[in-house]
Amino acid sequence: MDIAILAHEQFPGRAKTAVGILRYGDHDVVAVLDRDTAGDRVHDHLPDVQDAPIVESMADVPDCDVLVVGIAPIGGGFEDSWRPDVRTALERGCDVWAGLHYMLADDAEFAALADEHGCELRDVRRPPDDLTVAEGTAGDVDAQVVLTVGTDCSTGKMTTSYELRDAARERGLDAAVVPTGQTGIMISGWGISIDRTIADFAAGAVERLVHEAADHDVLFVEGQGSLGHPAYSGVTLAILHGSQPDSLVMTHVAGRETHHSYEDYPLPPVREYADLYEQVAEPVRETSVDAGMLNTQGMDESAAREAIEEYAGDLGVPATDPVRFDVEETLDAVL
Known part of the structure; x- marks a missing residue:
């Protein structure tokens, strides 16, 4: 399937869905839409993912089957500046996939165009x-x-899940990712977006996903948010209790000391944070943080290795950057 990815003014830094699909998806990406970097290629910004031209609008995209909205602003709203591209895609007969809290299928204009041109509007966040x-x-x-x-x-968290899955498969294990967010659902083709689920049913939704994938040897459940986040801790707790994990892998961004966009809320020391996860999980299922993953993007290799060594020492478990370096030692720790 040929797809185009909309990532206006956010690629690559804040276009997590776009980057995830480019790195782990099975689809052929024919173009990325980004007004700020139009004329470049993906490899000019991300050399280790699938390459594609970056174009200004849907009118510049070669023939494709699907337009994917590859960004999700805080709150999951729909930016009106995207409307011409979605409109053009539907008029060309393309399906449109989105991971927003704004449901495209409930938009009167888009629904009418989809019906007229025989297209599907797929809102992957709809539970x-x-x-x-x-x-x-x-x-x-x-x-x-x-x-x-x-x-x-x-x-x-999502990157770690897929990197560990791939490494486990290379060892001959039947491993799968359990997607709990819009990007993972688009990559794997199944899952439930837990942050869109009614609060009473959120842990049950995760439990359902674990049972659906239970015929695999190893399940890497994609986490969301963080337990101490001032806005998103609820979905984190639902996944922690709903999945009843045997093992935890804790992810962190090197140098980050406060919650992104919530700078008045400092992060506790990483070992204290790991202890918090273990303590909160214990009443439902005893588990432990057995490995760490550190995002060292922007550091040179020497500084990255030093930061990883410090992170591993603070946690007291093996750690790595799953994109820059191999994950074998961390996979051993969780297996």
Whole structure:
């Protein structure tokens, strides 16, 4: 399937969905839409992912099957400046996928265009209608369940999940990622966006996902948010209790001392944060932080290795940067 990815004015730094699809998706990306870097190529900014031209608008995109909205602003709203590109995609007969809290299928103009041109509007954040409360049974599955947790949002939980999955598969293990957010759902083609789920049903939704994937040897559950985040801790707790993990991997951004966009809220020391995750999980299922992942983007290799060594020492477990370096030692720790 050929897809184009909309990432206006956010690529690559704040276009997490776009970058995730380029790095881990199976689709052929024919173009990225970004007004700020139009005329460049993806490899000019991210040399280690699938390459594609960067163009100014949907009118400049070659033939494709789907336009993916590859960014999600805080609050998940729809930017009106994207409307011409979505309109053009539908008029060309392309499906449109989005991971917003704004449901494209509920937009009267888009719904009419999709119906007229035979297109699908896929809102991947829309949860199933038949969710229930958790029964506390995720811990009964035979698969080993590893949950990625973080000190903040956007610390690398999804990236860690896919890098560990790929490394486990290279060892011959039947490993899968359990997607709990819009990017993971677009990459893997299934999952439930927990941050869109009714609070009473959120842990139950995660529990359902674990059971659905229980025939694998190892499940890497994609974490969301962080337990101490002033806005998003609720979804983190639901995933922690709903998945009943055997092991935790804690992600962090090198040098980050406060919550991004919430700078009045400092991050606790990483070992204290790891202890907090273990203590909060314990009443439902005893677990431990067995590995750490550090985002060292922007550092040179020497500084990155030094930062990782310090992070591993603070946590008391093996650590690495899963994009820059191999994950073998950290995979050993969780297995």
